[in-house]
Amino acid sequence: MTHALEGGCLCGKVRFRTNQAPVRTLVCHCTFCQRMTGSSYYAESLFQKDAVVFNDGQMSCYAHISDGSQKKVVVHFCTHCGTTVSLTFERWPDMRAISRGCFDDPNAVEVTSHIWTQSAQTGTALPDGVECFARARMSLDGQAEISTKYTLPVMASSSSDF
Numbered sequence: 001m002t003h004a005l006e007g008g009c010l011c012g013k014v015r016f017r018t019n020q021a022p023v024r025t026l027v028c029h030c031t032f033c034q035r036m037t038g039s040s041y042y043a044e045s046l047f048q049k050d051a052v053v054f055n056d057g058q059m060s061c062y063a064h065i066s067d068g069s070q071k072k073v074v075v076h077f078c079t080h081c082g083t084t085v086s087l088t089f090e091r092w093p094d095m096r097a098i099s100r101g102c103f104d105d106p107n108a109v110e111v112t113s114h115i116w117t118q119s120a121q122t123g124t125a126l127p128d129g130v131e132c133f134a135r136a137r138m139s140l141d142g143q144a145e146i147s148t149k150y151t152l153p154v155m156a157s158s159s160s161d162f
C-alpha cells in the first residue's frame with residue numbers, strides 16, 4: 001500500500017510529496033505553536049526527514065529556541081506567501097513536521113494525539129478517543145509521559161487542569 005501525500009503553500013510555489021505514511025500526526029497546543037500560527041493550535045504530521053521531497057520553491061526559515069528544551073525549532077515558510085510548510089528540530093534531527101493544513105487533502109492523515117493541552121485556548125475542543133498529553137509526549141530526559149483518553153469531547157478552559 002502506498003501513501004502518496006502531496007501538498008504545498010498558499011501561493012503554490014512550494015510543493016512537497018511523500019510516499020510514506022507519517023510516523024504520527026498530532027495537534028500541538030503549546031504557546032509557541034499558537035503564536036507561530038497566529039491561531040489556536042498547530043496540527044502536524046511527522047515524517048523521517050528524507051521521506052519528504054520538495055520542489056525548488058524558495059523557503060525561508062526562522063530558528064526559535066524552545067522555552068522547554070532550549071533546543072532550536074526551525075520554522076520553514078514560503079518566502080513568497082509566508083505559509084509555514086514544515087518544521088525541523090534540533091532535538092530530533094532525523095524528523096520533519098509537515099503542516100497538516102498544507103496537505104492537498106488534510107484528511108488523508110489522522111490525528112492520534114493532542115499535546116500541551118495544559119495551554120489549550122479556552123473553548124478549544126479536545127476530542128475523545130485520542131491520546132491527550134498535558135505537556136509533551138516525552139519529558140526532557142526521554143521518559144514517556146502519561147496520556148489521557150477522554151470518553152467524551154472536553155472543552156478546554158483556563159480554569160481546567162488538563
Ligand SMILES: [Zn+2]
Nearest residue numbers: 009011078081
Ligand atoms: Zn507560497
Ligand SMILES: [Zn+2]
Nearest residue numbers: 028029030033
Ligand atoms: Zn507546539
